[in-house]
Amino acid sequence: MRKINLNDKLSQIHDHWHPRIVAELNDSYVKLVKIEGEFVWHHHETEDELFLVLSGELTIQFRDRDVVLHEGEIIVVPHGVEHCPLARGEVSMLLLEPKSTLNTGTERNERTAEAEWI
Amino acid sequence: MRKINLNDKLSQIHDHWHPRIVAELNDSYVKLVKIEGEFVWHHHETEDELFLVLSGELTIQFRDRDVVLHEGEIIVVPHGVEHCPLARGEVSMLLLEPKSTLNTGTERNERTAEAEWI
Numbered sequence: 394m395r396k397i398n399l400n401d402k403l404s405q406i407h408d409h410w411h412p413r414i415v416a417e418l419n420d421s422y423v424k425l426v427k428i429e430g431e432f433v434w435h436h437h438e439t440e441d442e443l444f445l446v447l448s449g450e451l452t453i454q455f456r457d458r459d460v461v462l463h464e465g466e467i468i469v470v471p472h473g474v475e476h477c478p479l480a481r482g483e484v485s486m487l488l489l490e491p492k493s494t495l496n497t498g499t500e501r502n503e504r505t506a507e508a509e510w511i
Numbered sequence: 512m513r514k515i516n517l518n519d520k521l522s523q524i525h526d527h528w529h530p531r532i533v534a535e536l537n538d539s540y541v542k543l544v545k546i547e548g549e550f551v552w553h554h555h556e557t558e559d560e561l562f563l564v565l566s567g568e569l570t571i572q573f574r575d576r577d578v579v580l581h582e583g584e585i586i587v588v589p590h591g592v593e594h595c596p597l598a599r600g601e602v603s604m605l606l607l608e609p610k611s612t613l614n615t616g617t618e619r620n621e622r623t624a625e626a627e628w629i
Contacts, residue, residue, distance in 0.1 A: 394573065394592065395586075396578050396584045396586045397584065398584050399583045399584070399585065400583055416561065418559035418587045419558065419559045419609055423561065423585065423587075441536035460512060460513070460514050461514075465516060465517045466514045467517065468512060468514045468515070469534050469535070470512060471536075474512065490537075
């Protein structure tokens with residue numbers, strides 16, 4: 394049982410769209426990721442996914458609308474719901490999702506990234 | 512899918528040691544709680560528990576040592592591990608734990624509090 398300082402961990406991340414694992418509990422991982430630009434549309438078959446914005450402005454695009462989040466704001470994307478994250482500037486965020494979750498959802502493609510521990 | 516602003520939710524909490532549910536995903540709840548003073552020693556039989564400090568200084572006492580956390584720091588307390596939270600001033604924190612988790616762990620006592628949605 395060691396504490397995890399989110400800013401210390403974020404300072405070790407120097408790329409975008411490559412989630413890093415910082416903790417695990419109950420079959421889920423806590424991940425940190427920095428993003429900039431637009432991701433790909435995807436959904437997760439069985440996994441709900443939590444986003445917590447740590448800095449920057451995150452837009453989660455849904456098929457029928459956008460939700461814009463800032464520091465200290467959370468959204469849960471339920472399984473089955475198509476979404477596409479978009480960051481106009483750099484965004485740092487915390488993700489919580491089951492260990493089985495692939496960043497690109499049901500498809501592997503050029504944006505698929507395996508998460509490693511930091 | 513609505514966003515959740517942690518500060519807005521915290522401003523609705525005017526008591527201590529009474530967790531409120533702000534989101535759910537994958538059989539877990541995200542809770543917010545304000546605490547001050549010392550809790551009771553307890554453990555959770557099967558549930559791992561995540562604490563994220565949002566403000567204040569949180570001490571998690573374990574049987575063999577203390578871990579002191581500040582804003583932006585996380586700790587995961589694995590199931591089975593006895594712990595006792597302690598806050599010398601007021602602490603606001605986010606908890607993530609399975610829906611089955613009771614705040615006092617394996618025992619119901621005068622500190623047991625049911626979490627409600629806010």
